[in-house]
Amino acid sequence: MQQRILSSQLAEYVGQTVCLKGWLHRLRQLGEVNFLILRDRHGIAQAVLSAEAATTLSHVPVESIVCVSGRVVQESQAPGGYELHDPTVEVINPSAAPPPLEINKKKIKASLPFFLDHAVIGYRHLERRAIFQIASGIMQGFRQTLNAADFTEIQTPKLVGTSTESGANVYAVEHFGQTAYLAQSPQFYKQIMVGVFERVYEVGPVFRAEKHSTTRHINEYVSMDVELGFIHDHFDVMAVVTQVITGILEYLSADYSQQLALLKVDMPIIGYDIQHPIFPYIHFADAQQMLAEQFGMKDAIGAPDLTPEHERLLGKWAQQKYQSDFLFVVGYPMQKRPFYTHPDPDRPDYSNSFDLLFRGLELITGGQRLHRYEDYITAIEKMGHSLESYAHYLEAFQYGMPPHGGFAIGLERFVMQLLKLDNIRLATLFPRDIHRLVP
Amino acid sequence: MQQRILSSQLAEYVGQTVCLKGWLHRLRQLGEVNFLILRDRHGIAQAVLSAEAATTLSHVPVESIVCVSGRVVQESQAPGGYELHDPTVEVINPSAAPPPLEINKKKIKASLPFFLDHAVIGYRHLERRAIFQIASGIMQGFRQTLNAADFTEIQTPKLVGTSTESGANVYAVEHFGQTAYLAQSPQFYKQIMVGVFERVYEVGPVFRAEKHSTTRHINEYVSMDVELGFIHDHFDVMAVVTQVITGILEYLSADYSQQLALLKVDMPIIGYDIQHPIFPYIHFADAQQMLAEQFGMKDAIGAPDLTPEHERLLGKWAQQKYQSDFLFVVGYPMQKRPFYTHPDPDRPDYSNSFDLLFRGLELITGGQRLHRYEDYITAIEKMGHSLESYAHYLEAFQYGMPPHGGFAIGLERFVMQLLKLDNIRLATLFPRDIHRLVP
Secondary structure, X not given: OOOEEOHHHHHHHEOOEEEEEEEEEEEEEOOOOEEXXXXXXXXXXXXXXXXXXXXXXXXXOOOOEEEEEEEEEEOOOOHHHEEEEEEEEEEEEOOOOOOOOOOOOOOOOOOHHHHHHOHHHHOOOHHHHHHHHHXXXXXXXXXXXXXXXXXXXXXXXXXXXXXXXXXXXXXXXXXXXXXXXXXXXXXXXXXXXHHHHOEEEEEEEEEOOOOOOOOOOOOEEEEEEEEEEOOOOHHHHHHHHHHHHHHHHHHHHHHOHHHHHHOOOOOOOOEEEOOEEEOOEEEHHHHHXXXXXXXXXXXXXXXXXXXXXXXXXXXXHHHHHHOOOXXXXXXXXXXXOOOOEOEOOOOOOEEOEEEEEEOOEEEEEEEEEOOOHHHHHHHHHHHOOOHHHHHHHHHHHHOOOOOEEEEEEEHHHHHHHHHOOOOHHHHOOOOOEOOEOOO | OOOEEOHHHHHHHXXXXXXXXXXXXXXXXXXXXXXEEEEEOOEEXXXXXXXXXXXXXXXXXXXXXXXXEEEEEEOOOOHHHEEEEEEEEEEEEOOXXXXXXXXXXXXXXXXXXXXXXXHHHHOOOHHHHHHHHHHHHHHHHHHHHHHHOOOEEOOOOOEEOOOOOOOOOOOEEEEOOEEEEEOOOXXXXXXXXXXXXXXXXXEEEEEOOOOOOOOOOOOEEEEEEEEEEOOOOHHHHHHHHHXXXXXXXXXXXXXXXHHHHHOOOOOOOOEEEOOEEEOOEEEXXXXXXXXXXXXXXXXXXXXXXXXXXXXHHXXXXXHHHHOOOEEEEEOOEHHHOOOOEOEOOOOOOEEOXXXXXXXXXXXXXXXXXXXXXXXXXXXXXXXXXXXXXXXXXXXXXXXXXXXXXXXXXXXXXXXXXXXXXXXXXXXXXXXXXXXXXXX
């Protein structure tokens, strides 16, 4: 049997007989000229068929696994610029029926629910597949950037004994007569591990039993979490955010150009301060002032948070003023941030926290955390919670923790916003929501 | 404020005044000569203190966060060969009390349960920390090897709608009035995604609600899963196993030599066939025969599986015969393998599957899977299960799947066996078992 080559390698074999293996993507019967289009993990390639061969193959359903051997010929009209001539076609594993989705068309026309019901084969579509290749690239770029910056990867438990981080929207699991919960984030664990490794990251699932069903929320998603110690304040954390986002985008540009081109992705615009990428920032209070003055948003003044409309306008403003698709909003009011948030020492009603807006949508939340044991005691008592339920978390702070902070990026949300998809379910392999637990 | 340098960088700053930040690891008061030992993410460093300074610092609890500035002097007796002279010490965040574990001693003497109860600070101990740095390196080496071999990383759901893979030992989760389950493995999803990407891997948590409590089992662990299409048989999968294991070990040798030395790790012995690493293999039936003849294990003959004692003897045998710490056992009887296992075409009672033994302990299970739709129908009906509960899995096979196979490595088990730890809980950051849900 001949060694298989991939569709991307044809140029190296002009004049030679090679073997391609993959899926029977499509049969194009044009009468005198007929083509078999084969799909493999690198793309598609075509073989020119005689009328007779095309008739025989017309009984083989698309998506059958085939081995196509033929002579490689340069042909500018062919996908990739090369095609196979005088092919012999062997069916390795025939498809049992025509698929429910036309995955060999340029666009899939099915409704989102129908597509998701058949996602197990829907992702064979070239564009849909490219979305998750880019998701894979984002994870690699994330890790590569952080590994180079001396971070340690951790894997923290998803079954946890207390639901103290937020309390609401938590999944309960029976664990040998006890109640366990599914982790809503690795927040407590990544802070604890700063006490060990100083700089940590984790890529893993998080679970939110939120009942609402929107285009931007799912119940299980992949969180890319970062936490680092020995910072001065949240600006040191924002510097790592900038490094990570630009690292990811550079990684995609270098290794995923084919997918970016196929999906016609507008790569984000980033400002540079001579050599270093820079994301502009605005203080929360200044953002409110500006929204009221420049955009007539009187409701912004004094509100404890920004509305999606405010964020959208801030995104436009940053694009106009700084030619940047990214904007940090810093210093959100303490009342809207979690209890472990570090206040601004100079304006204690505001926090040393930030959101990163990407084209006017929140992509990342982060900030400096409390690091003094007694500050945690005060914060937990202020919430009216018992110290006992935070015992292990508190133990880490009892024995010396450096000033630290961190952030989290939702993988699917980043994919969605980068590719301008209109539903986060299109950026999630097998989404989970109130209506969907399968496939 | 001075720029911080790390303990590992002292050699570059001889004669200069530098600032180290980290944990007050230990104070050594010897009368005339006194040392402050500081710990940071790269290791430890010492500063020479006057008797007066030592007395002042003796009131500061260990584990306090400190900044130590001093002049760098070469000193062969010092850890790392350099120390700080004439230091000034600033306490950034004092520890609230002495820690419950002596994490500045060479060995931790606490019992395992006590250690795990205080793991949030126990991992600050240099040896315990090194275990999880190596775990991090194993994940990097795994991904780096597979990325170079054109694999795509996937993230599949952990909340699943059916518990069909094994049925037993599954965690149930209430999901808005429906019952969901925690995934016991990404098996079905990784096979489905072979239909999209051909070659996939995933590193993520899996959940087993097993009631037994042994030194080798925990209820949640990190599974490193691989699956690839267009194989000839399970030997193609074993070639990837060999590549991945040697890739990981090379990665550790290159980047984690400090941790390997600290933990006195015996790196595994691997055979080489001129240039390529090679793991020897033996067929299951031949292994039984050999165990009976050479080791007097009469009970091995005709048994459907190997016992731990058989595996131990096989491990010794491979070390003697092949000078290899690794041994594949291939062709396990079909009756002991999951329904999706591909039979050996020539001896259908045996399977195209394998285990990889590492020093006589099972480390990896894998094999070729069924790929024909009708074979799945037959296999599921033979189990007496309804086809309906496998509907989405089956759909992937209905529309053309290549011959494929894969394997899974338990991260914690690999760490345990590589470092010769006597309990898997020592290789798991925050282990979950019938007795433990915290920290």
